[in-house]
Amino acid sequence: MKVISVCNVSKQFKTPKKFPGFKGALKGLFTREYTVKNAVSNISFDIEEGEIVGYLGANGAGKSTTIKMMTGILTPSSGTISIDGIVPYEKREKNAMNIGVVFGQRTQLWWDIPLNETYTLLKNMYDIPEDAYRERFEFLDGVLGLHEFIMQPVRTLSLGQRMKADLAAALIHNPKVVFLDEPTIGLDVVVKEKVREAIREINRRYNTTFILTTHDLHDIEELSTRIIVIDKGVKCYDGSMENLKSQYGYLSTITVRIQDFAAVSEDAVKAVFDGMKHSSEFNVKKTEDSFVITFNKQFCTVSDIMQRLFASFSVADFVVQETGIEDIVKKIYLEAGER
Ligand SMILES: Nc1ncnc2c1ncn2[C@@H]1O[C@H](COP(=O)(O)OP(=O)(O)OP(=O)(O)O)[C@@H](O)[C@H]1O
Ligand SMILES: [Mg+2]
Incomplete structure (x- = not known):
């Protein structure tokens, strides 16, 4: 079954033109000249339920912009997106019930609240029944070892602990689709392996669909069966790992x-x-x-x-x-x- 459909999606960012010097700054206040940046250009792809798709591209290629449109944070300049039948930027809250998101560069968790309370809050927010919550939490704790730091406020967690906590928070409501934007950035090899294990395990057990961006190609090699590559906003490869290897000479x-x-x-x-x-x-x-x-x-x-x-x-x-x-x-x- 198709859970994600991205159809001819483009995103342009308009930024006010900067003029040099003090006079320039004044000029900037009164003129409306913009530079237009095509961050994503006419991208299309469909993703089936249960796929783990690696979304690859160099710095500035447009990966995060695509993820932000799929999660409803940004609206496409043109084209349409549907996530499990919902248009994310039109029904952002409804979409949020179905998806999980981790931005590796920035935590989604409340800074000053102990982790255990964070999960209780999420349980209420997502309206998760007690039994389902318990089962889910125990499972995530088993894979990620959350109990080791569950009483600490988020701001006191190490980077690796924080990432595990973030991942668990993104998965606690059993979302159908999970977006991971650089989920292993800055982690040591042991924690990286734990994070990958959690992704694999969740995917196997619940048939959860994952899209992940990463600069660590081992993540992709170990997790994804399909990869999409974008370069300067344009999709330049979409297919299996195997095909990629044979097409580009393995x-x-x-x-x-x-x-x-x-x-x-x-x-x-x-x-x-x-x-x-x-x-x-x-x-x-x-x-x-x-x-x-x-x-x-x-x-x-x-x-x-x-x-x-x-x-x-x-x-x-x-x-x-x-x-x-x-x-x-x-x-x-x-x-x-x-x-
Ligand atoms: N809010 C914004 N306003 C203006 N330009 C933006 C904005 N967000 C992103 N861009 C530009 O769009 C392009 C794509 O950015 P994006 O963050 O999607 O890249 P990325 O593939 O995630 O890169 P990285 O690997 O460095 O995270 C970049 O040139 C970036 O500067
Ligand atoms: Mg990015």
């Missing part, structure tokens, strides 16, 4: 050290792969102390390659590395920049 490398390294030429190593099935990206390069073999996993495997090497050389050591999604996304940004 290459791996094996770095091999062999005995009698100096005596072995690049051509000699290349020769052992004669007749092996591989793609045009296949490459062997001799570096200072090893051979680096680049290959596409869709055409041959690590064991295909290693068997041939073992048969011809005395291999001392080897390391396999996969091209991360970082490299692929960089490539998309570069290509989008050339348009």
Whole structure:
């Protein structure tokens, strides 16, 4: 079932033109000249219930602007959005009952109130029945360990604790759709993993739909099955992780050290792969102390390659590395920049 529909959405920001100096400041008071910024340009996508979608883009690409329109904080300049049948910027409160939001850069929680009271307030705000609330809270506490700091006012929480608290607050009313804008920003690896675990677990158990923006591509690699990439407000990729990898070349490398390294030429190593099935990206390069073999996993495997090497050389050591999604996304940004 489709829960999110974004159709030809654009957002322009008008900011008053600035003129330099004191005279300029005076001039600015009396003229109405604006610069127009196209933050989001004609974006469309649909999202099915239960999907975890990674929303990627460089700084200033328009990610937060899109999320703000989907949560009803901003109204699109043109186009339409529907979240579970509700137009968020027209029925903001009704929409709020269905969604959860975390802006990693800024807490949504009341600064001076102890966390336990915060959740009680949310329970009343969302009108959550006692039993449902209890079950939900226990579940979230189990995944996120909220009891460790539940009595503290929010302002005294560490960044990691605060993020866990924020995430729990966004999920307490069992929303259908959850928007996470940089949910792991500034967290250490252990807390990051906890946050990801919570997202995965909630998604599995309640079929909750997630859209998350992040600059940490491990988040995406571990959570999302689908990614949408925007660049300068324009959508430039929408599809599966797998497709992205094959479309933009998902290459791996094996770095091999062999005995009698100096005596072995690049051509000699290349020769052992004669007749092996591989793609045009296949490459062997001799570096200072090893051979680096680049290959596409869709055409041959690590064991295909290693068997041939073992048969011809005395291999001392080897390391396999996969091209991360970082490299692929960089490539998309570069290509989008050339348009
Ligand atoms: N309220 C606003 N008024 C004017 N310009 C804005 C406003 N909000 C955002 N912008 C501009 O719109 C563009 C997109 O901003 P947005 O915050 O959506 O980017 P982002 O993809 O979330 O970037 P980041 O990764 O840095 O968070 C930027 O150029 C930004 O300066
Ligand atoms: Mg942002």
